[in-house]
Amino acid sequence: MRVHLSVVMAVMLAALGAAGTARAVDPTELPDPALQVRYLALTHELRCMQCQNESLADSPVELAADLRREVREQLLAGKSDEQVRAWMAARYGDFILFRPRYSWRNAWLWGAPAVLLLIGALVSWRIVRERTVLLATDDAPLEEDRQG
Amino acid sequence: MNRFLLPLGAFLLLAVVLAVGIWHSPEKGVIPSPLLGRPAPQFALPELNHPGRQLRSAELKGRWYLFNVWGTWCTECRAEHAVLLKVQQAGVVPLIGLDWKDDDAQARDFLTQLGNPYQAVAVDASGRAAIDWGVYGAPETFLVNPQGIIVYKHVGALTDDTWTREILPRISAAAAGS
Numbered sequence A: 001m002r003v004h005l006s007v008v009m010a011v012m013l014a015a016l017g018a019a020g021t022a023r024a025v026d027p028t029e030l031p032d033p034a035l036q037v038r039y040l041a042l043t044h045e046l047r048c049m050q051c052q053n054e055s056l057a058d059s060p061v062e063l064a065a066d067l068r069r070e071v072r073e074q075l076l077a078g079k080s081d082e083q084v085r086a087w088m089a090a091r092y093g094d095f096i097l098f099r100p101r102y103s104w105r106n107a108w109l110w111g112a113p114a115v116l117l118l119i120g121a122l123v124s125w126r127i128v129r130e131r132t133v134l135l136a137t138d139d140a141p142l143e144e145d146r147q148g
Numbered sequence B: 001m002n003r004f005l006l007p008l009g010a011f012l013l014l015a016v017v018l019a020v021g022i023w024h025s026p027e028k029g030v031i032p033s034p035l036l037g038r039p040a041p042q043f044a045l046p047e048l049n050h051p052g053r054q055l056r057s058a059e060l061k062g063r064w065y066l067f068n069v070w071g072t073w074c075t076e077c078r079a080e081h082a083v084l085l086k087v088q089q090a091g092v093v094p095l096i097g098l099d100w101k102d103d104d105a106q107a108r109d110f111l112t113q114l115g116n117p118y119q120a121v122a123v124d125a126s127g128r129a130a131i132d133w134g135v136y137g138a139p140e141t142f143l144v145n146p147q148g149i150i151v152y153k154h155v156g157a158l159t160d161d162t163w164t165r166e167i168l169p170r171i172s173a174a175a176a177g178s
Helices: A002-025 A033-045 A062-076 A081-092 A107-137 A143-147 B002-024 B075-090 B104-114 B128-132 B160-177
Strands: B044-046 B054-056 B065-070 B095-100 B120-124 B140-144 B150-155
Touching: A033 A062, A033 A081, A062 A081, A062 B128, B054 B120, B065 B075, B075 B095, B075 B104, B075 B160, B095 B128, B104 B120, B120 B128, B140 B160, B150 B160
Parallel strands: B044 B120, B065 B095, B095 B120
Antiparallel strands: B044 B054, B065 B140, B140 B150
């Protein structure tokens, strides 16, 4: 029990630490709490194009700060989340979105698991059917029966 | 025989898909720009060497130009500068510079010391023009055709090789076609 508690404490401390550094990179406070929530969500799901594995919210580079300024100003101007994402993707491509969009170009990627599952189901259905037919038509006596 | 045909076919199909993926994979670290084949972004920015004047993208229409994003803080830009001077001497296509988030005085010094290959340099103090062009790291160079369409983008220092293999052929092919 003691071990469990220390693990929980460590995780909580780490989370607190991470939250602390995120605030250190981006101290932006929007006047409207609802806008602030959307601002944080958007800056966390847009990629910093320079560091590439960090979000805009986490990155200390200047380009990330410039792009955060764009997010802030567009939200204050009344743009929707989708409009902000589209604006970013028009300049930097879908690569800037950590959550990929559905499009005809990547439809095969989204569809592939379903197609593979269908192929697997078809193959297993055929195997089961063949075995059923085999079982029904195979009336040769078993080795043990002949001996007996 | 027949029972091997299906797995073999599936294997060959997979091999072809993966081979295409490998051959078409972009250069490591270079992100394809959605602006390729699209109109170059509009801008109106102060000119570095004529602070009272504005450089407008509309003035550039009707001819080829190379749009080069740079800054004195960028070491790779220093490395490509000799190539830019060669491009200027070739006289094939004018160079338009975008001085990205830089100190104007330092930028002017830089060009006085190393030579100025640009026909004009626009000053992007806020970084908004660079974002409109989808710039994520200087230097970046865009080739824009007379219709104002971006036909080629190079990320990183411009080299003799990119100039002779990627940029020149595009301009001369268009000239031969018209």
